[in-house]
Amino acid sequence: VPKLIDHSQREVEVAEAAWRVLRRDGVTSLSVRTVAAEAGLATGSLRRAFPTQDALLAFSLELVGRRARARIEALPPAASVREGVEARLFELIPLDDERRAEMDAYFTIGSLASTRPALAPAYRALYDDLRAGCRAMLEALARESSGGEVPDEASLDLEAQHLHALLDGVALHLIQPGEASDRSKQIITTHLDRLDWPTRH
């Protein structure tokens, strides 16, 4: 988990305004001017907090991760490992409008990151966090299903890459119009049902 910068509430409002501009008008409409207008701030005031568009986008991306972590930390205790894993995974796919806006920002800024080096660290941090989170959840499931045995590292890495790809694919489709969200949850639970671990001997 990267160290969180202590941005003020105003900066959070600015990042949320950036998500709304991205979702409503698209990335080519995003500028310090349009985000300032959306947030109800003077352009100069926005520039003091975020001197460049990349600084604004990097913070918007960091906020996506911070929100997801906060939602996961706020989950009630689960009755079982499996239930806890499902609850966490469902927080990582966009099942409501707020999370659709976050996820849209994640994919859009992520796609910009491949050609804008200033955005790459924030995107990579989220990507690596999600991968590590998938790995930790899978390890917990594997330990439980085998009575404490740990699957080998290579299987765990492969399963983490698999679950991460499935989550991002499901999330990507959920921000399209018309994709059914109840089936998205079922896809994830089916995937978990089918896991079988080669255990270490």
Added chain:
Amino acid sequence: VPKLIDHSQREVEVAEAAWRVLRRDGVTSLSVRTVAAEAGLATGSLRRAFPTQDALLAFSLELVGRRARARIEALPPAASVREGVEARLFELIPLDDERRAEMDAYFTIGSLASTRPALAPAYRALYDDLRAGCRAMLEALARESSGGEVPDEASLDLEAQHLHALLDGVALHLIQPGEASDRSKQIITTHLDRLDWPTRH
């Protein structure tokens, strides 16, 4: 499969130039001017073929689908249904630089499509084609594994949505730096290995 417009070779070269600009410089650098320069054409000449940026992007997207279909049609006959399905699925993930450029264009233009109605039909056509292709492959696998029985429609729809999400997630990760492509193929074969169909009785 949407009807293919008979664009000239020059138009294909323009679309490929657009992919290169997208991949190298990002979507915010894409314009009729930058694509004309990349293709070695006068801006006015490009505007005659593609009067708007959206027309250029819609054609670039259509070409992604056309290329994928051509690669799949050119595959040699497979020794089994399963081998044929794997070979087709591997053509749909970006395992080389050319396909990474195509896939980058697919995701980038797809993300623009949510706010630009002129791009939505071309994106939706690709999305629906890929979903239908997944469904047809799964139906062939299910028939073979059950000795001809057809799985129920609801299972087939759910499995098609699942495979489509997995493919898009794997593809999305393969255009990131550092994601191992051999593991991507293994993720897909593992998914196919784990399929089990509730058959119709």
